[in-house]
Amino acid sequence: MTISGGQQQGVDSESAGLRQRIGFDAGTQDLESAIAWSILNDVKFIDFNCDIGPNHIDNWSEDRIENVKDLLSDNKIHVGIHTLSAVNIAEFSPRMSKAVDDYLAANIELGAKLGAEWITVHAGMHFTTEIEARREASIDHLKRATYLAEALEQKLLLENLNFEPDDAEVHYLAHTVEECLWYFDAIRKDAFGWAFTVNHANLVPDGINGFLKEFGTDRIGCVRLADNDGKIEVHMIPGEGNIDFKSMFQRLEGGGYSGHYTMAYGSPEQKLDSRDWLVGQAGE
DSSP, rough: OOOOOOOOOOTTTOOOGGGGGGEEEEEEEHHHHHHHHHHHHHHEEEEESSGGGGGGGTOHHHHHHHHHHHHHHTTOOOOEEETTTTTTTTOOOOOOOHHHHHHHHHHHHHHHHHHHHEEEEEEEEEEESOOOOHHHHHHHHHHHHHHHHTTTTTEEEEEEEOOOOOTOOOOESOHHHHHHHHHHHHOOTTTEEEEEEHHHHHHHHHHHHHHHHHHHHEEEEEEEOOOOOOOOOBOOOTTTSSSSHHHHHHHHHTOOOOOOOOEOOHHHHHHHHHHHHHHHHHTT
16 A cells, blocks of 8 residues: 655755765754765755754754754755654653643744754654553644644654564554554645654564555655664664665665655764765665
8 A cells, every 4th residue: 555645855856866865864963063064075965853962942043043044055955853762752641741742843843943844753652551542642642743744834754663672661653564554544644754764664574665565655755774683773884784775775766766865873984985885786
């Protein structure tokens, strides 16, 4: 089944080669430094977090916002916000539930001010009990966030998260095809898309091919890249684990995906070397 929703991208995919479609996750690095590095190395897509450090949600004056917007526009760089997976979007406790709505709203509002083109969100977690209640709370929070994103012309991308061992107390929601379907069936809005994380898909029986067979590429707004051994959640450099990136690119690019990729691993130098390796795997 292919879920419609439309790819969200600000890049001219008809003319941009794969190399220019591969960006990186800057994490909590100050965004201005990440932009400077991107300019130096011809990187056009940046994912960043604004929970702690210099990008903290409260550290954005009007002057800083305008300066960042100018840097992005002048250098044709696209930016998105990556919310924190440790914030439990499946929270249902009094007062804490409202805090989740406030957290998502703050990220969406900052994204709108910066002209962000995507905001990566998560489904939260459960603690092996009250799974249904957690799922319902999670969907409700993300529905409200989607309505706000729609009003502010923002795009939310739900990330398929990673598997945790069966005997772990905490488990992420939306880590399998079945669980992702809960969300995509419940929230059928153009403002709610998918951040397809291939290394997380590699940890579950569905696998990369299983996710793409079920969902296709139409809803994907970003493909997040790292490698692993298919057993535990680690972010290896592509080529160090067992993910078949050549096959992955064939499925994605051959399936019509023309959006961007995000390197979520390694040092700056490793990212640059890896970008060239990835382009080679794709046959460009």
